Amino acid sequence: MxxxxxxxxxxxxxxxxxxxxxxxxxxxxxxxxxxxxxxxxxxxxxxxxxxxxxDASPHIRMYNEVNTQRPSLIDELRPNGFNVVHHQKPKNEQARLKNGLFIAERIEREPGVQGVSPQVATQAFYNNGPIQLSGTISGVDINRENKLYKLTNRLKSGSLNALKTNPDGLIMGNVLARKLNVRLGDKVTVTTPTGNTRVLRVVGTFGFGVGTVDNTKSYANLSTVQEMLLRDPSYITDIHVKMLDPMQALPFGKRLRAMYGYYTEDWATANTAIxxxxxxxxxxxxxxxxxxxxxxxxxxxxxxxxxxxxxxxxxxxxxxxxxxxxxxxxxxxxxxxxxxxxxxxxxxxxxxxxxxxxxxxxxxxxxxxxxxxxxxxxxxxxxxxxxxxxxxxxxxxxxxxxxxxxxxxxxxxxxx
Amino acid sequence: MSVLSAQNLNKYFYDPEKFHVLRDVSFDVQRGEFLSIVGKSGCGKSTLLYLLSTMDTDYEGQITMAGTTLTGRSQDFLARFRNEHLGFVFQFHFLLPEFSALQNVMLPGLKLGKYSAKDVEERAMEKLRLIGMAEYAHKPASKLSGGQQQRVAIARALINDPTIIMGDEPTGNLDRANTENVFAIFQDLARKGQTIIAVTHDSDFAAGSDRVIEMSDGQIIATHENSH
Structure with missing residues (x-):
C-alpha cells in the first residue's frame, strides 16, 4: 500500500x-x-x-433534635404492660448544642474541613408597620459564615463590616427586604417565638438566588440573637460545616454524629428532592x-x-x-x-x-x-x-x- | 514458451437464469504472440477475456499466467499481479474522470513503485506521445472524446510494460488512422516480446494478428494462424 x-x-x-x-x-x-x-x-x-x-446549604449541619419521640415513663418501667398514655408532651429541652463553640473549634481542626460556622437559628416575625412576615434569623460570626457561603459575593447592598460594628445590625434576604419594603438603613422590628421584640437596622441585603433563602432569612450577630432569645453567650443551636470535598461530607457527618451524639444532616439528605x-x-x-x-x-x-x-x-x-x-x-x-x-x-x-x-x-x-x-x-x-x-x-x-x-x-x- | 495457459474454463451466468457461457475452453498463448479472439456478439469472448484478466474470479477451470497459477488467489494478490503483468484496455475505456489523461496513465505506474514519480511521469508522456495523445496530457479525462479516451486507456495499459496486454475491442472507437497506429504499436510490442490478446469484431484487425481464435456459443470452434 x-x-x-x-x-x-x-x-x-x-x-x-x-x-x-x-x-x-x-x-x-x-x-x-x-x-x-x-x-x-x-x-x-x-x-x-x-x-x-x-451553595446555599451547608455540607453538614449539626443540631439538636428536640422533639424526639421518647417513651413514656410508664412504658420504661413496665415495657410489657398494657399502658395507655395520651398526648405526651416533649420534654422541655433546649435546642442548644452543649459546648457548641468548643465542638465547632474541634471540628475546624479536622482535616478536609473548609470552614465551620456555629450559629443560633430561630424562627422570627419581621414587622414593618402593619406588615408582618415570618422568617428565620441566624445569629452568626459573620466572618466564619462568609468563609462558608462567600457572602461577600452575594451581597446586593451594604457590607459585612457594617454588621460587625453595629450590634443591632441585620443583613436581610433581598426578597424579604422588598416584601417588607425596607432599604439599607431602615429599621425592622423582629419578634422571636418566645415573644421578645427587638428593633434592628438593615445594614445589608443578600441574594443567594434560592427563593426559600432570600425570602425568609436574615443574618444578625451571634450575641444579638442570643440576647433576643434570653440565652447565655455559649448558646449554639446549629453548627454548619463545609468540606473541601463535598463527597467526604457523608462519612464525616456520620462520624461527627457518633463522636458528639448530636443529629447531623448532610447536604445529600437535605437536598434529596433536588x-x-x-x-x-x-x-x-x-x-x-x-x-x-x-x-x-x-x-x-x-x-x-x-x-x-x-x-x-x-x-x-x-x-x-x-x-x-x-x-x-x-x-x-x-x-x-x-x-x-x-x-x-x-x-x-x-x-x-x-x-x-x-x-x-x-x-x-x-x-x-x-x-x-x-x-x-x-x-x-x-x-x-x-x-x-x-x-x-x-x-x-x-x-x-x-x-x-x-x-x-x-x-x-x-x-x- | 507458453505465457498463458487456460485449462477447461467453464463459466455460468445465474441471472436471470442459469446459463452456460463458456464450455470447456482450453488454449495456450506463446510469449510474443499477437492473438485475436473473434466471434459473434454473445458468444462469450468478452467473458473469456475477463476471466483471463483475473478481474472475474467466478469460474471453473484453471488459469496460469507468466508461470503463476491465478485460480483461487485472493483479490489483493490478483490486483498486484494485474498491476505488474497485465495491461487491460476496456471496450468503454473506463478512465478516472476527475484525473487528467497523464494522471490516468501514471497511476498504475505509481502503484507499481518501480520508478520514481518523475520517471513514471516521463514514461507516461512517452506512451501518450506514442499513441498520439501527448497534446491532451493535461486535459481531464472527462473532457476527452470517446476515441481520445480509448487511446489514453491504451497508454495506461502499456505504462508498466506488462507481460500481457489484453484489449476488449481496443480499437472499437478509433478512426482508420488511429486504428492502424494502435495496430502497429501492438505488432511492435509483440515483436519485442510482449503478448497481445485482443477481442475484436474488426476482421482486418484479426487478419493482421498472428493467430485467430474463433468462438461460438461459449466454445472455441476454430483456430488458425495467419502467415504474414
Missing part, C-alpha cells in the same frame, strides 16, 4: 466534487454543532440548578444526547455511503489497473477522515458560537433564580466527545462500504 498515491487520489476526489464534499462536511457539522449546543446548555442548566441549591431532580435531568440529557448523536450518525453514514457508492466504478477501475483492497480502503478512509475532521471542527466552532450566543442571551428568571442570561457550560470534554464521535462515525461510514466494494470482482461492477 502506498499512502501518498492514496492521499493524492483522495485529494483529487474531494477537490473534483467540491459541492458534494461540502454537503458531506456540513452533514457532520450540523450534527456536531447541535450536539455541542444542546449538551452545553442542558449541562449548564443542571450545573446551575445544582450549584444554586447546594438530587432526585438532578438524576432525572441527567437521564434526560443522556437520552437527548444519544438521540442527537444517533440522528447525526445516520446522516453521516448515509452521506459517506453515497460518496462511496458514487465512486464504485472508479473503485473497479482502480482495482483493474492494479490497486488492491487496502489502497481502495485507504483512499476512502482518507476522504472520510478529512470530511469528518473538517466537518467536525467546523461543527465545534458553530456549536461554540451558538452556545456563546445562548450564554449572553438575557433571561429574566425573576426572584427565585439569580440568572441574567441562560446558563451554559463550556467544557472541553463535550467538544472532544463531539469531535471524536464525528470523526469515528465518518471513518466507519466510509470504511464499511469501501471495504465491501474492494472485495468485489471489478468486472462485476464494470459489466453493470
Amino acid at each position: 502506498n499512502l501518498s498515491i492514496a492521499a493524492q487520489i483522495a485529494q483529487t476526489h474531494l477537490m473534483a466534487k467540491k459541492r458534494q464534499t461540502l454537503v458531506a462536511m456540513l452533514g457532520v457539522t450540523f450534527g456536531i454543532a447541535m450536539f455541542i449546543t444542546m449538551i452545553s446548555f442542558m449541562q449548564g442548566v443542571n450545573q446551575f440548578l445544582e450549584d444554586s441549591a447546594l 438530587l432526585a431532580g438532578e438524576k432525572i435531568r441527567n437521564m434526560l440529557t443522556f437520552v437527548v444526547s444519544i438521540t442527537l448523536l444517533v440522528v447525526a450518525g445516520f446522516g453521516i453514514y448515509n452521506i459517506m455511503n453515497m460518496t462511496v457508492i458514487n465512486k464504485i466504478k472508479d473503485i473497479a477501475i482502480l482495482k483493474a489497473t492494479g490497486f488492491d483492497g487496502r489502497d481502495v480502503v485507504a483512499i476512502f478512509l482518507l476522504q472520510a477522515a478529512f470530511i469528518g475532521l473538517s466537518g467536525g471542527l467546523l461543527g465545534l466552532a458553530i456549536g461554540f458560537g451558538l452556545s456563546y450566543l445562548l450564554s449572553i442571551t438575557p433571561f429574566d428568571a425573576g426572584d427565585f433564580l439569580s440568572l441574567d442570561t441562560f446558563p451554559v457550560i463550556f467544557a472541553a470534554k463535550y467538544y472532544i466527545m463531539g469531535l471524536l464521535f464525528g470523526v469515528i462515525t465518518t471513518v466507519l461510514a466510509g470504511y464499511f462500504p469501501s471495504r465491501k466494494a474492494a472485495k468485489v470482482d471489478p468486472v462485476a461492477i464494470l459489466r453493470g
